[in-house]
Amino acid sequence: MTTPQAAAHTYREPMTRHARPRSGWWHLRxxxxxxxxxxxxxxxxxxxxxxxxxxxxxxxxxxxxxxxxxxxxxxxxxxxxxxxxxxxxxxxxxxxxxxxxxxxxxxxxxxxxxxxxxxxxxxxxxxxxxxxxxxxxxxxxxxxxxxxDDAVTASLLRRGRRARPPDLTDPDVPGVVFIQADGVPYPVLEWGVRAGTLPTLSRWIRSGSHRMAEWRPKLPATTPASQMGILHGTIEGIPAFRWVDRPTGKVFVANKPADAAVIEAQHTDGRGLLVDDGVSVSNLFTGDAPTAYATMSAVHRTRETKHARVALSTFLARPEGLARSMSRTVSEVARERFQAARATRRDVRPRVERGWGFAGERAAVSGVLRDLNTTLVADSMLQGRRVIYVDYVDYDAVAHHAGLMQPESLAALEGIDAVIAQLEQVATVSPRRYHFVVLSDHGQSQGEVFASRYGEDLAALVRRLTDSDVAAEEENAEATGALNSMIASTSGTDTVLGRALGRASDRISAGRLESSPPDGTAPAPVPAEEDGADRCLVFGSGNLGLVYVAGEKSRLTLDDLTAHFPALVPGLVAHPGVGFVVVDTADHGPVVLGPGGEHRVREGVVVGEDPLAGFGPEAPAFVLRAATMAEAPDIYVNSLVDDLGEVAAFEGLVGCHGGLGGWQDRAMIMWPVALPAPPRPMVVGADALHRVLVGWLEHLGHRRDLTAAEPARPVPDASRPRA
Structure with a gap:
């Protein structure tokens, strides 16, 4: 049974304007x-x-x-x-x-x-x-x-106690703060709770105030698809982190502001998760939130831009705020350089090169970006906003380069746990009581990088098999995108410096591909728009590779691919680092090919050895859905999963996500017992999770003032291939 003390953070009586003690600047403590x-x-x-x-x-x-x-x-x-x-x-x-x-x-x-x-x-x-x-x-x-209390928390609490409470028309309606701990697999959360290394979350579970469960994102297990599903209820039309829009030939990159805005506009029905007085903080998409801070698809919103600048300026104007950020940045860089050198000295495997660029990235996401996100969430809570969704990328960014269970990765997760404790304290002075829901958008898998294992990356392999020019992009940019959203969102267009930062943001997110000529000379950057026929475009999305034949207006079948490049598909299927290859066929629709057999996923027929046998019972349905999207590549390439459950990323990452294999499709969610439990045995798909979260909001009294529901969004027929 949950004690009143254990559940105090969710069942606290709302402090309305009349019930809450009034205090001003003259009230000295x-x-x-x-x-x-x-x-x-x-x-x-x-x-x-x-x-x-x-x-x-x-x-x-x-x-x-x-x-x-x-x-x-x-x-x-x-x-x-x-x-x-x-x-x-x-x-x-x-x-x-x-x-x-x-x-x-x-x-x-x-x-x-x-x-x-x-x-x-x-x-x-x-x-x-x-x-x-x-x-x-x-x-x-x-x-x-x-x-x-931490200095930042103490400052927020003082501001909350001194501020005049906002006039809320519905102070008895509880609010919800959704905290996305990006990329945290359920097993990592479970171990942290059991070990007590996540003291806030462990206290919630042990007290009985919260429950935790695993949920399963569909293919691709990546932030753009999962966040679109969680916030807007659809995962269609997003085959990976990057993809080609065949009608225009444009390469979409989810963490490029202009592309994110177009992607969201194509998917929203105006009734997203955050549409009812919601706030989006540091996400890819807004969820139709009226207010969006540091959100990739909404960097053009000048009102929120100014508010974010006020929050950042107020924080930095205080000596302890600036000193804290600078000291944390310097210490995090020093810690990263020491830990990277230690990993090399100990010959930790798997391992990737961790340079100064990542050290700066890690310091930024674990320092200023984390503090800014926390300040913006706390400020929204003190305003009494109904629903808030924030994405903390700390663990995801560090685990990409260090590994899922390395001390530095777990320390990043502990930092998110500490932030949750800070927000829990802020809730005690907020004008509305808040429920906290903690979730991840996907998990992560681990393994030696494909290029390190086999001496060539996926782009080089495709170039060798096709004997043609290949344009490739296999660099992970999720954490860079989080920093870019802060830069772009706080720059604005109303100042000279703001416009200069906007141009810097454009350069950070410029969608250019790296060309790999057939003669093996040094690659040169080539815009995607200049790609010609019989030229391949190769994208890496964790251990999921996407191969397009440039210039084609529709997906090529296996016969078409064989006519273009006879050795390409057989060579990929036979490669020891490839678990399976997905192509379209004229007779059977999408077919999964492996070295010992094939799986005709539309028909449910396996010929020979099933290439999906080692990737879980949901693999056929996941592949069928992804392969029947119009945006699907000509070839999906999924890496192997070895006896340790490890995969081989096509990007330069130890921890990765995007394809199948390992823990990348084992996401987590933790919710208060006051809300109805998710359906058993498990939520499958971010679109299904969206329906659970919307149900919770409706259970609490949210979304009652929305207009009548529009016709349901059409769902593609997975029984037949799409053009």
Whole structure:
């Protein structure tokens, strides 16, 4: 039985405007006094140390040092709102610059002797001193307040307690916060809960307030398809992370802002998961949310852009916020370089090269991006928004490069658990009570990279078998896309810096392919639009490969492929790193080919050895659905799954997802017991999960004001191939 204490985070009485204690800036608390005293003492200590260390900077005497520290606090409190407003006007890069130099300006003004009797410090000296002051003050406060709330959480809680509660028309209707822990397989969650290394989630399960279960995403097990299914209720028309739109010849890339907007427009029916007063934070798609922050398909929304800039600017304008982000970034880079070197020294297998680029990516997603997402979610909760959906990519990004169960990957997951604890605390001061649902969009599988195992990547293999030019894109860009969505969403078009960042975003997400000439010379970037006939396009999506013959307006059959490239399909089928190949046929529809037999999935007929035998009982239905989409490639190539249950990614990743084999189709969900349990034995498909989540919202009283339901979206007939 669930105790009231265990379920307090879901059954707390809503604090409405009238029931909640009213407080304003004049309401002083002992905690505020204590923080102010600690801040002044830390600043004073920092000023004294800066006087010893920084040339041409000197605060003479302890009395003047204390006075200067108090002045820094006062001047900072006055200037900080002005700096935030200015940062909003000049864009988020301006916010960073003002965060860097703003404290220096404050220290410079405080140290200036307006009487002219003493030598005034140059600004560079004051700027250097401000970093000493910030570092010492942050360390001092951290040591003095060890065991209390995290600085970001404490700041959010103070803001929530002081803010005037919003006027909600439905304060008794509970809200829902959907937290997507990207790429977490169910077995990893289960082990973390059992071991107690995820203390928040483990507490929920052990107290009986929540339940957890496995759900199964269909092929392809990748974020674009799963998020489209979860948020909009359909997974049709998305065969992988990248694909070719045959009528136009365009290559769609799901984490390119313009493409994401088109993809969502093609799939939404206007009644997505977040349509009822929802907020989308750091996702690929909006789910029809009225408000979307750092969401790839909605980076053009200027109102949300400005609000995101306010949140980021407010965070960075505070010395402890900037210092915390900078220290976490530096420490995360150092930690990554050490762990990468240790993996090499120990000869950890499987392993990929982890350079400085990934170190910066990991630091960003685990630092500033995580804090910004948490701030935006908390801000939406404090506004009393009905439903919020946020995607944390920390675990997914690290596990891609390190592996599913390596310490650095599990540490990233523990960081998400800590964020959930922070949001749980924010819920105690929110004007609406909130339920928390934690889920992943897919799992991950692990294994040695295909190119490392066999000495050539999929593009080189196709080039060798066809003796033709091949344009390829096999680089994973999911975490890069998350960073790009933050850059694009917070840049805007109303400032010079914003427009410059917009151009940078365009360069990050530019959809260009790498051409691999048949003579083996160095590849050169080639736009997809320039591809000619009898030229192959090869995309890697985890351990799922997509091969298109360029310039074709419809999917080629096996006979067509044999006429173009006689050795291609037999060579792929016979390769030891390929588990199965899917092609279309004139007589039997989609057929799965393996070295010892074939599976005619439309007819349910197996000839010889079943090539899908090692990929789970749902594999035939998953393949049939994916292979009958109009967007399906001419050839699907799925890697092997070996005796360890490991696969071979066609991208340079240890942990991967996109195809079949391993844990990539073993996603997880954790929900409060106050909501109806999902259907047994398991939810299959992100579209089915969407219906469960919508049912929960309706159970809580959401979505009652929506217009009458439109006609159901037509579902393609899986019994016949599509053009």
């Amino acid at each position: 002992w905690g505020d006094v204590g923080r102010a005293v600690l801040a002044v003492l830390g600043a004073a200590l920092g000023l004294q140390i800066a006087s010893w260390l920084v040339p041409e900077f000197d605060i003479k005497g302890p009395g003047r040092t204390i006075a200067a520290a108090i002045a820094i606090a006062v001047v900072g409190a006055v200037l900080r709102p002005l700096l935030v407003r200015l940062a909003v006007l000049v864009g988020w890069v301006g916010a960073v610059l003002l965060g860097l130099f703003g404290q220096g300006i404050v220290v410079w003004l405080v140290a200036w002797d307006f009487s002219g009797e003493q030598h005034n410090p140059p600004f560079l000296a004051a700027f250097a001193a401000s970093w000493v002051v910030s570092a010492v003050s942050t360390a001092f406060v951290w040591v003095a307040t060890a065991g209390t």
